[in-house]
Amino acid sequence: MEAKARISTINLVITALFIALSFVGANIKIFGTIAFDSLPAFLAALLLGPVYGAAIGFLGHLFTALTSGFPLGVPMHMVIAVSMAITMLGFGTTYRGLKSKIPTAGGLAVTVIVGIILNGPVSLALSMGAMALMAGKDAAFSLLAMLPVLILASAANILISIIVFKSMEKIRGKIA
Numbered sequence: 001m002e003a004k005a006r007i008s009t010i011n012l013v014i015t016a017l018f019i020a021l022s023f024v025g026a027n028i029k030i031f032g033t034i035a036f037d038s039l040p041a042f043l044a045a046l047l048l049g050p051v052y053g054a055a056i057g058f059l060g061h062l063f064t065a066l067t068s069g070f071p072l073g074v075p076m077h078m079v080i081a082v083s084m085a086i087t088m089l090g091f092g093t094t095y096r097g098l099k100s101k102i103p104t105a106g107g108l109a110v111t112v113i114v115g116i117i118l119n120g121p122v123s124l125a126l127s128m129g130a131m132a133l134m135a136g137k138d139a140a141f142s143l144l145a146m147l148p149v150l151i152l153a154s155a156a157n158i159l160i161s162i163i164v165f166k167s168m169e170k171i172r173g174k175i176a
Contacts, residue, residue: 018044022060024108026067030156031149037064038154039136041088042115047168050092054159057084072131078131083123091158108166112158118148119154 012113018040025036037060045108061084065077071081098107124147132140 011048011052014048018052018056019059023063028061029064029068030153031146032068032071034146034149034153035064036157036160037061038084038087038119039157039161040140042085042091042158043164045088046095046111046165047093049175050089050096053088053092054085057088057114058082060084072122073134075134075136076127077132080127081125083126084119085128087115087123090118103108108162112162114153115158116151116154119158121149124150 001175021040022037025039028036029038037164038057041053041057041060045051054076058081062077065072065074065080070077091111091114095107095111098110101107102110124143128140131143
């Protein structure tokens with residue numbers, strides 16, 4: 001029982017650290033409300049699991065929106081925060097599901113592709129649907145202009161998280 005409590009305490013401390021790093025990343029803007037806030041969430045989804053990554057991804061987007069002044073409005077940014085949580089759930093679940101079935105490099109490659117698709121086109125589609133309901137079809141279609149930047153930012157956040165994840169190989173067993 002003591003070991004389980006210790007692991008929970010470690011996970012709690014690491015989660016708090018990743019939330020803080022997400023806030024730092026929220027201040028490193030790529031384009032508007034696209035920033036490096038999701039890098040810690042992707043890393044947490046790999047290290048701690050999809051639920052931890054989802055919570056950090058949700059908060060990370062809210063940090064970015066807050067530091068940007070909620071340019072799309074609070075309701076729209078809540079939708080984006082939920083889509084970030086969904087992205088981390090899918091990303092972390094993909095990695096967990098593949099890590100014992102496919103060699104590490106192959107499993108990580110598939111996980112990267114899933115993450116980019118979820119954080120790019122899928123997230124944008126959810127945002128466009130919400131925007132269509134809130135502001136009409138024209139406003140929703142204007143979001144399509146963000147797709148290339150969103151895909152590049154997703155790839156950067158995910159690839160850096162993978163590099164950090166792989167570099168932590170020797171200590172990973174002590175964390176999760």
